[in-house]
Amino acid sequence: MGHSIREFEEGYEVGRRLLAFRSECGFVTATWGLVCPRCGVRDLAELPLSGEGRIAAFTVQTVPSEEFVNDAPYAYVTVDLPEGGRITGWMAGVRTEEELSIGDSVHFAPGYRRGVQFERGSGASRRD
Numbered sequence: 001m002g003h004s005i006r007e008f009e010e011g012y013e014v015g016r017r018l019l020a021f022r023s024e025c026g027f028v029t030a031t032w033g034l035v036c037p038r039c040g041v042r043d044l045a046e047l048p049l050s051g052e053g054r055i056a057a058f059t060v061q062t063v064p065s066e067e068f069v070n071d072a073p074y075a076y077v078t079v080d081l082p083e084g085g086r087i088t089g090w091m092a093g094v095r096t097e098e099e100l101s102i103g104d105s106v107h108f109a110p111g112y113r114r115g116v117q118f119e120r121g122s123g124a125s126r127r128d
């Protein structure tokens with residue numbers, strides 16, 4: 001199964017599409033790589049993601065990078081994926097650490113800017 005750096009940049013990095021990869025050994029990662037870090041196999045298969053997840057860790061950024069200067073404060077989040085593995089991203093509109101908790105449901109919500117953006121709640125609850 002083929003996947004290219006260009007596809008990765010156009011999908012994952014731009015934030016329009018979530019990609020993860022699964023190795024024959026079952027290892028799942030949303031981090032780009034050509035080789036499984038656990039068993040060394042080179043044939044990683046694309047794994048479709050639901051876009052759902054739960055917060056595994058987060059921090060509120062009040063001193064942003066240049067690109068996010070108009071969005072601060074915001075949360076930088078590490079999200080556990082139901083498909084396995086974790087992915088990092090950000091959530092707009094989070095001003096204090098009291099607004100989020102470990103285990104909160106979030107969903108992938110492509111925004112107007114680059115990066116993997118999440119919003120609160122499950123994607124299913126948002127579409128009702």
Ligand SMILES: [Zn+2]
Nearest residue numbers: 023025036039
């Ligand atoms: Zn492996």
